[in-house]
Amino acid sequence: MNTVLWIIFLPIIIFIIGVFMLGYSRKFIARIERRYGPPVQQVFYDIFKLMNKKTNISHGWMHDISILMLLGGTLLTLYFVPVPGFHFFAQYGDVLVIMYVLLVPALGMALGVGETANPNGSIGISRALMMLAGYDIPFFLTFIGMAMLNNTTSMYDLINIQQAGGFLGWGLLTNPLLGVAALIALQGMLGEKPFEVMVAPHEIATGPMTEMGGKYLGIMMIQHAIAVVVELTIYINLFLGGALNWFEYIIKLFVLFTVLLSVNAVFGRFRTDDAVRFMWRIPLPMAVIGVLFIIF
Amino acid sequence: MSKIDEVRDYELFIGPNHPGIEGNFSLKLKLLGDKIVGAKTDAGYLHRGFEKLMEERLFIQNIAIVCRICVPDPDPNENNYSRAIEEIAGIEVPERAKWIRTLVLELSRLASHLFAIGGHAATTGLYAFPNWTIADRDRILELFEELTGGRVYHIYQLPGGVRRDFPDGFEGRVLDVMDYIESRLQDYDDLAINNALFIKRATGIGVLTKEQAVSWGVTGPNLRACGVAADVRKDDPYEIYEKLEFDIPTMTDGDAYARMIVRRKEIEQSISIVRQIIDKIPSGLVWNKIPNPLKWNVAAGDAYVRTESSKGEYAYYMVSDGGRKPYRVHVRGASTTHAVHVLENLLVGTRIEDASQVMFSLDGCPPAVDR
Numbered sequence: 001m002n003t004v005l006w007i008i009f010l011p012i013i014i015f016i017i018g019v020f021m022l023g024y025s026r027k028f029i030a031r032i033e034r035r036y037g038p039p040v041q042q043v044f045y046d047i048f049k050l051m052n053k054k055t056n057i058s059h060g061w062m063h064d065i066s067i068l069m070l071l072g073g074t075l076l077t078l079y080f081v082p083v084p085g086f087h088f089f090a091q092y093g094d095v096l097v098i099m100y101v102l103l104v105p106a107l108g109m110a111l112g113v114g115e116t117a118n119p120n121g122s123i124g125i126s127r128a129l130m131m132l133a134g135y136d137i138p139f140f141l142t143f144i145g146m147a148m149l150n151n152t153t154s155m156y157d158l159i160n161i162q163q164a165g166g167f168l169g170w171g172l173l174t175n176p177l178l179g180v181a182a183l184i185a186l187q188g189m190l191g192e193k194p195f196e197v198m199v200a201p202h203e204i205a206t207g208p209m210t211e212m213g214g215k216y217l218g219i220m221m222i223q224h225a226i227a228v229v230v231e232l233t234i235y236i237n238l239f240l241g242g243a244l245n246w247f248e249y250i251i252k253l254f255v256l257f258t259v260l261l262s263v264n265a266v267f268g269r270f271r272t273d274d275a276v277r278f279m280w281r282i283p284l285p286m287a288v289i290g291v292l293f294i295i296f
Numbered sequence: 297m298s299k300i301d302e303v304r305d306y307e308l309f310i311g312p313n314h315p316g317i318e319g320n321f322s323l324k325l326k327l328l329g330d331k332i333v334g335a336k337t338d339a340g341y342l343h344r345g346f347e348k349l350m351e352e353r354l355f356i357q358n359i360a361i362v363c364r365i366c367v368p369d370p371d372p373n374e375n376n377y378s379r380a381i382e383e384i385a386g387i388e389v390p391e392r393a394k395w396i397r398t399l400v401l402e403l404s405r406l407a408s409h410l411f412a413i414g415g416h417a418a419t420t421g422l423y424a425f426p427n428w429t430i431a432d433r434d435r436i437l438e439l440f441e442e443l444t445g446g447r448v449y450h451i452y453q454l455p456g457g458v459r460r461d462f463p464d465g466f467e468g469r470v471l472d473v474m475d476y477i478e479s480r481l482q483d484y485d486d487l488a489i490n491n492a493l494f495i496k497r498a499t500g501i502g503v504l505t506k507e508q509a510v511s512w513g514v515t516g517p518n519l520r521a522c523g524v525a526a527d528v529r530k531d532d533p534y535e536i537y538e539k540l541e542f543d544i545p546t547m548t549d550g551d552a553y554a555r556m557i558v559r560r561k562e563i564e565q566s567i568s569i570v571r572q573i574i575d576k577i578p579s580g581l582v583w584n585k586i587p588n589p590l591k592w593n594v595a596a597g598d599a600y601v602r603t604e605s606s607k608g609e610y611a612y613y614m615v616s617d618g619g620r621k622p623y624r625v626h627v628r629g630a631s632t633t634h635a636v637h638v639l640e641n642l643l644v645g646t647r648i649e650d651a652s653q654v655m656f657s658l659d660g661c662p663p664a665v666d667r
Contacts, residue, residue: 033427119308123648193421194493202316202419202652267493269421271649272330274496 006086011075011226014083018225019044021253025261032265043225050218059115059211066112067216071223073104078230080155084243087156094153095143098234105223106132109208116211124207127272128191128198134279135188135195141287142182146171146238149294155234159242171239177290179239181283183259186235188279190228192264195279197272232256305333308648312341316419316652319367319662321635323655327648335643335651337636343666350625355381355455356589358622363449365627366661369408371400372605373612374453377625379534380614381455383599390581391536393457398535399470399573400443400452401603402566406477407436408606409559409566412659416556417488419653420497425488432480435473442466457583467574474567481563489560498553502642502654505550512641513633516608517562518658520546521554528604540572552650552657559606559659593620607631607661627667635660 023040030037058064080093080101093101106128113121147153149171150161162169172179188195199207212220236242236252243249270278308325311317320341326334346365350358362377363370375397382389389397410433414426437447442463444450452459488494504514509522519526525544529537545561547554586592596618602611608630617623635658642654 029424033424034431035427119306123308196421200421200649202421203649205310205314205316265424266487267422267491268417268497270493271497271647 003086003088006088007079010083010086011078014078014226014229015222017250017253018227018229019047021228021257022225024254025257028258028261029265032262043221047218047221047225050213050221051215053214053218055214055216057213059112059117063112063115063216066108066110066115067219069108070105070112071108071219071226073101073108074223074227074230076104077101078226081230081233082156082159082237082242083233084245084249090154090156095147095155095158095238096153098155099140099143103132103136105227109220112216113208113211118211120204120206120210121208123204124198124200124210127200127204127207130272130276131188131191131195131197131279134276135185135283138181138279138283138287139185139189141284141291142178142185142238145175145178145287145291145294148291149175155237159237162241163244167241170241175290175294177286177293181286181290182235182239184283184286185279186231187260187263188275189231190260192260194263194267194270195275196264196269197275200269228257229253310651311338316655318415318635318655318660321660321662321665323639323643323651325643325648325651330647330649332643332646332648332651335640337640339636339662339665341666342663346667347625347627350622352621354589354620355592355594355622358625359454360449360451362627363451364663365629365667366605366607366610366631366664367448368411368661369404369606370449371404371453372603372610373627374450375401375535375603376601376610376612377614378453378455379601380599380612380625381594381616383601384597384614384616385455385586385594387456387586388584389457390584391578392461392580393582393584394535395573395577396458396462396582397453398537398540399570399577400440400450400458401535402569402573403436403439403470405606406563406566406570407433407440409563410436410477412606412656413484413488413556413559413563416498416552416653416656416659417494419656420494422488422491422494425484428480428483428487432477435476439466439470439473442469454583454586456586457581459583461582467577470570470574474570477563478567481560484560489556495553497650498556498653498657499549499551501552501646501650502657503549503551504638504642506548508641509550512638514608514638515630515633516604516606517558518555518608518634518638520544521558522550523548528602528609532602534601534603536573539576540569542569552653555657555659562606591620593618594622602628605630607659607664608634627664629661629664629667631661631664634658635662635665 020040022043027037027040079089080098082090110125113125150158191198232253240252243252305328308327311322322338324336324338325332346361362373365373410429414429417425440450441447444452504522506522509519523546525546527544542565545558547557594616596616598615600613602609611628613626614622615624639655
């Protein structure tokens with residue numbers, strides 16, 4: 001019964017945390033930019049407004065299904081990632097499964113946006129897939145490295161091993177090369193600057209979102225709110241010792257997000273090829289060396 | 297063109313409704329993959345027929361029109377228009393009014409440069425920088441509001457001088473704002489000018505050679521970024537510029553980064569000029585009375601005047617047939633050259649990532665194109 005309740009309420013809880021994290025990010029960035037910024041609940045207002053809009057234009061059934069695939073893929077990933085108090089699905093899917101299902105939302109977006117035939121959207125998607133090739137390989141290697149280091153591919157076991165070692169048992173401290181490589185890759189995964197090539201308003205008018213409106217945009221915003229928490233949680237579970245309770249979990253989420261936002265606020269964006277090149281030149285060799293260090 | 301290139305060949309519109317476009321303007325790009333192989337500007341979204349409109353209105357009424365030709369830097373237009381009438385009608389301007397006009401021109405240049413460098417950095421995704429510079433520009437707009445009553449359009453310079461003298465304590469407040477902006481320059485450098493990523497994005501982009509710049513009629517900071525130290529304030533001094541000490545910053549690379557650096561250095565020069573004016577400004581009248589403007593028949597004749605605006609050289613050719621309205625006013629703005637002809641040439645060969653940056657680095661002004 002408890003598991004059923006978790007399955008029902010976990011996406012809602014994570015969505016609420018995600019909405020407030022996005023609201024916090026807008027406020028945080030605004031303060032660095034010397035603006036007042038919108039209220040932290042503004043993202044919720046935006047989603048509420050968009051979801052209540054009537055949809056008059058459809059780009060076909062493939063577009064509609066793909067947007068649901070985008071959200072569904074993210075929710076699927078969420079269930080496999082252990083959070084404090086709930087790790088039921090973690091026993092059925094290890095880090096390799098998480099790596100696999102993490103690709104589903106990107107493919108869903110690619111299919112959906114491709115159906116709109118908007119060139120800005122198509123360019124955005126091609127950039128997103130290029131970036132995927134950039135950050136996914138180092139991120140995957142850090143997964144492999146942590147699994148080899150701890151002799152398990154279960155994320156739940158990885159958390160327990162780190163917790164047993166205390167603060168010094170955190171993955172970031174036991175293998176800093178992998179930790180930092182994954183952190184850089186995480187910045188790319190979240191699409192934060194300097195890797196914000198997929199959205200790039202001045203270049204491609206917000207890319208995949210250009211042709212989206214109403215409920216479609218609303219679903220994308222819901223997905224983004226959940227995806228931010230999921231991706232940060234993966235990093236926390238792998239390198240920051242996971243979390244024993246929700247208080248610790250939320251604190252770690254916000255601290256980690258603040259670190260990434262601080263970089264985001266003071267940098268522009270790479271060109272697409274430079275972004276991928278950077279991923280292959282810095283975090284990828286770091287991850288490779290980190291893995292070699294574990295092997296030998 | 298190969299079969300694969302035929303598939304990769306497509307058109308992309310940047311504007312008129314796009315975050316990366318500069319004002320009411322549009323670019324029609326022809327792309328091969330990410331590379332721009334053809335570019336056509338599409339102006340006219342802000343066309344109000346100013347030049348023709350001026351022929352239908354009294355000389356004095358046009359003061360309220362000319363400032364609208366360039367929104368971020370309106371004062372060179374007022375200055376040119378007033379000086380052209382003064383030259384045709386033989387009107388003397390009081391010495392103090394000339395100093396005040398120069399002060400207004402430099403404050404306008406400062407405000408415009410802050411707008412331009414912020415906008416340029418934003419095209420690379422560095423959004424904190426425009427927020428900073430636009431907030432700092434607001435302090436200059438507050439000075440304008442106090443002096444002229446208007447923040448953006450000032451309608452302040454008239455034939456014969458300026459509309460009103462400084463309010464009490466205005467000089468001190470100008471110096472305070474200059475001190476503040478000067479104190480912010482280090483922050484600007486840290487955030488944008490010396491930002492490794494911005495340097496990487498802006499270096500080697502939209503390169504304009506010295507020969508191209510001269511033959512295409514490029515002026516202002518865009519020309520000086522190619523290594524040509526041309527500036528109307530030095531070459532053909534007007535108002536009181538010959539009494540002031542200032543340098544003409546130049547760069548030699550001719551790329552987007554060089555244009556950014558020139559504007560950044562010109563901010564320092566403008567601050568210095570404003571301080572000199574506040575220090576040396578003489579007392580006296582600010583306006584020599586002109587005939588009743590509603591019944592004023594300006595003597596027949598013509599005049600060509602020019603100023604150095606933040607965008608480049610602004611010139612007015614005015615013809616009077618002895619009536620109450622100008623027979624013809626032709627505006628030679630810098631933006632038609634920079635934002636249309638030069639931009640179309642520079643965009644070819646660059647990539648879609650840099651289209652917006654090339655445009656903002658040239659700092660064109662769409663209303664000036666549409667005048």
